[in-house]
Amino acid sequence: MGYVEQGTGRDALFGRLETAETPEELQQLIELLRDHYSVDHIVYHWVNSNGDQYGCGTYPKAWVSRYLERGYLRIDPVVQGCYQRFHPVDWKRLDWSGKAARNFQRDAVEHGIGNQGYSIPIRGPNGQFAMFSLSSNCSDEDWDTFTEEHRRDLILVAHYFNQKALELEPGRKPEPSQALSPREVEALTLLGVGYSRAQAAETLSISEHTLRVYIESARFKLGAMNTTHAVARALSRGLIVI
Amino acid sequence: MGYVEQGTGRDALFGRLETAETPEELQQLIELLRDHYSVDHIVYHWVNSNGDQYGCGTYPKAWVSRYLERGYLRIDPVVQGCYQRFHPVDWKRLDWSGKAARNFQRDAVEHGIGNQGYSIPIRGPNGQFAMFSLSSNCSDEDWDTFTEEHRRDLILVAHYFNQKALELEPGRKPEPSQALSPREVEALTLLGVGYSRAQAAETLSISEHTLRVYIESARFKLGAMNTTHAVARALSRGLIVI
DNA sequence: TTTCCACTCCCCAAAAATAGCGGGGGATCC
DNA sequence: GGATCCCCCGCTATTTTTGGGGAGTGGAAA
Numbered sequence: 395m396g397y398v399e400q401g402t403g404r405d406a407l408f409g410r411l412e413t414a415e416t417p418e419e420l421q422q423l424i425e426l427l428r429d430h431y432s433v434d435h436i437v438y439h440w441v442n443s444n445g446d447q448y449g450c451g452t453y454p455k456a457w458v459s460r461y462l463e464r465g466y467l468r469i470d471p472v473v474q475g476c477y478q479r480f481h482p483v484d485w486k487r488l489d490w491s492g493k494a495a496r497n498f499q500r501d502a503v504e505h506g507i508g509n510q511g512y513s514i515p516i517r518g519p520n521g522q523f524a525m526f527s528l529s530s531n532c533s534d535e536d537w538d539t540f541t542e543e544h545r546r547d548l549i550l551v552a553h554y555f556n557q558k559a560l561e562l563e564p565g566r567k568p569e570p571s572q573a574l575s576p577r578e579v580e581a582l583t584l585l586g587v588g589y590s591r592a593q594a595a596e597t598l599s600i601s602e603h604t605l606r607v608y609i610e611s612a613r614f615k616l617g618a619m620n621t622t623h624a625v626a627r628a629l630s631r632g633l634i635v636i
Numbered sequence: 637m638g639y640v641e642q643g644t645g646r647d648a649l650f651g652r653l654e655t656a657e658t659p660e661e662l663q664q665l666i667e668l669l670r671d672h673y674s675v676d677h678i679v680y681h682w683v684n685s686n687g688d689q690y691g692c693g694t695y696p697k698a699w700v701s702r703y704l705e706r707g708y709l710r711i712d713p714v715v716q717g718c719y720q721r722f723h724p725v726d727w728k729r730l731d732w733s734g735k736a737a738r739n740f741q742r743d744a745v746e747h748g749i750g751n752q753g754y755s756i757p758i759r760g761p762n763g764q765f766a767m768f769s770l771s772s773n774c775s776d777e778d779w780d781t782f783t784e785e786h787r788r789d790l791i792l793v794a795h796y797f798n799q800k801a802l803e804l805e806p807g808r809k810p811e812p813s814q815a816l817s818p819r820e821v822e823a824l825t826l827l828g829v830g831y832s833r834a835q836a837a838e839t840l841s842i843s844e845h846t847l848r849v850y851i852e853s854a855r856f857k858l859g860a861m862n863t864t865h866a867v868a869r870a871l872s873r874g875l876i877v878i
Numbered sequence: 879t880t881t882c883c884a885c886t887c888c889c890c891a892a893a894a895a896t897a898g899c900g901g902g903g904g905a906t907c908c
Numbered sequence: 909g910g911a912t913c914c915c916c917c918g919c920t921a922t923t924t925t926t927g928g929g930g931a932g933t934g935g936a937a938a
Contacts, residue, residue: 408788442877480760481799517759518722521877546650549795550788557723575884576736579710588865591925604886606926611884619830620894621925622864626828626878629871632719635683635709635765636872735936817914833894846916848895853914862924863895 402426404547411554417562420555421450427551428452431544433530434508438555440524441473448563451527457505466501469494476515476525482549484541485511486534510537514552518560520630526552574633578612581605586625586636644668646789653796659804662797663692669793670694673786675772676750680797682766683715684872690805693769699747708743711736718757718767724791726783727753728776752779756794760802763873768794816875820854823847828867828878 401407407426414420420438428436437451460466467473471488490499503509511529518524528548530537541548574582577598584594595605609621616631618624628634643649649668656662662680670678679693691700702708709715713730732741745751753771760766770790772779783790816824819840826836837847851863858873860866870876 478761480764480802515761517874519720521871521874522722523874546792549792553791553795560722573734576711577885583710585864586868588861588868590862600885601887603888607886608884609925610927620832622827622867623830625864626830626867626871629868630878632716635715635719636868819915842915843917845918849916852896 402430404430408550408554411551411558414558415562417448417450420558420562424450424555425452431528431540433528433540434506435529436527438524438526438552438559440522440559441467441477442523448559453507454505457502457507460501460505466498469498471495471498472511472513472527473525476513477523479515482512482514482541482545484537485513485529486537508532510534512537512541512548514549516552516556518556519632522560524556524559526555574612574615574628575608578608578615579628579634581608582612582625582628583634583636585609585621586629586634644672646672650792650796653793653800656800657804659690659692662800662804666692666797667694670770673770673782675770675782676748677771678769680766680768680794680801682764682801683709683719684765690801695749696747699744699749702743702747708740711740713737713740714753714755714769715767718755719765721757724754724756724783724787726779727755727771728779750774752776754779754783754790756791758794758798760798761874763871764802766798766801768797816854816857816870817850820850820857821870821876823850824854824867824870825876825878827851827863828871828876 407423407430410419411423414423424436424438428434435452437449437453439449439451440447461470471490472483472485475483475488490496508529508531510532511527513525513527516524516526526548530540532540580598581594584597585591589597591602591605591609595602598605609624612618612628613621613624616624616627618627625634629636649665649672652661653665656665666678666680670676677694679691679695681691681693682689703712711734713732713734714725714727717725717730732738750771750773752774753769755767755769758766758768768790772782774782822840823836826839827833831839833847833851834844837844840847851866854860854870855863855866858866858869860869867876871878
């Protein structure tokens with residue numbers, strides 16, 4: 395049983411996925427995965443309102459640009475469905491009843507996306523949200539069999555794609571921030587859960603003035619303009635948890 | 637090759653995990669998984685300051701209650717590390733340099749948690765955050781070999797545990813997390829990046845009063861006590877990104 | 879040992895946020 | 909066609925937060 399690093403078997407593809415180092419390699423791998431699983435398309439992309447984020451896949455260019463131009467992101471039931479769920483979703487179990495959704499679906503089929511689809515939502519730090527989708531043209535039974543058989547693998551592939559994308563994508567620099575003192579953490583946390591300064595001070599059994607000093611200190615360390623900003627920064631840097 | 641539904645082999649455990657229907661079953665499975673992988677402890681739990689959220693695992697009761705009592709959540713480097721990362725983390729690669737962190741570590745070892753650990757961060761909709769951790773007492777080399785060998789399986793197990801927990805936990809219903817309007821999102825986002833109300837209003841080209849209405853509306857929808865609370869909630873539910 | 883830093887406390891004036899009242903136009907869904 | 913929601917604007921008043929000072933303790937590091 396040879397383990398061929400550059401092969402196209404399941405294990406070889408997984409191994410290459412775990413060691414990929416460039417976006418081009420990921421693009422190549424996504425095409426190999428498409429062939430391996432014999433589906434029409436596979437696509438991995440980030441989702442946010444900016445729209446200009448990372449993505450790779452096998453969708454026709456025409457469809458991708460049409461999708462962006464028309465702002466389909468806002469009406470795509472797949473995106474809506476994935477955003478609200480944790481587990482992978484089969485496209486046919488989504489709500490396609492809206493008029494906009496049906497138009498979108500027709501448009502997608504006309505662009506050769508396929509009538510069947512399966513999407514895995516993925517979430518990372520700082521509110522990152524991405525999707526890994528496969529689509530094809532086949533019967534409901536065949537698609538169910540396929541997704542049932544490869545479910546576990548697909549979750550892993552989606553996971554690795556996101557991991558690589560996070561590693562390779564610039565603009566995600568760790569933003570080295572000065573550590574907060576325990577008291578500062580407590581102060582910001584209490585403010586983050588809705589306490590007023592007076593309440594927070596009472597909870598910590600210190601004077602409100604002292605609490606204020608902590609907040610000011612934390613604000614300075616975090617480079618924040620005001621309390622709200624400081625709490626927001628501490629939250630998004632994982633310094634506090636609410 | 638018999639597929640034994642009630643067995644304790646890898647495939648059997650995975651199958652049971654995918655079909656579990658009660659929290660008790662999950663607790664039983666986590667113990668079987670611990671035996672299967674021959675580690676000291678496995679634990680799956682949600683992370684937020686309420687503390688009273690779902691969790692199951694094999695940690696001694698004494699340690700769990702001590703952890704909660706002392707608010708270790710706020711100083712646990714594993715939590716901090718997982719919160720900022722997407723990929724699984726080996727405990728020994730975290731920052732244990734702080735005094736509080738070292739005390740925590742000593743306390744943990746004294747409670748029999750083990751010197752080695754591996755944690756997988758998991759994120760769900762509405763800002764849900766959970767961790768799946770394994771810990772044991774062994775050499776660095778043995779632990780590296782173990783995690784390297786079972787990495788993929790562990791990611792899947794963590795994924796399934798979270799899926800089941802989300803399905804089984806009733807507490808996710810009462811807070812459907814009413815969606816914010818686009819304007820409300822913009823308003824909270826600007827406040828989150830440090831703008832004052834006046835600046836935010838000017839940026840959005842609306843009157844400060846109108847901006848105020850959005851903030852109040854968002855605060856109401858989020859059940860927040862004040863602006864800072866609203867921004868914090870919106871952030872931790874993934875409604876805004878800064 | 880001295881020099882940091884975290885922690886604690888206090889005053890005051892200015893700025894910001896909150897709370898309440900009122901008004902109107904437009905879209906969409908039932 | 910009415911209900912509901914989003915989008916915009918006006919006013920006044922009160923409370924809270926903020927930013928600028930200054931001052932003392934203890935412990936840890938250099």
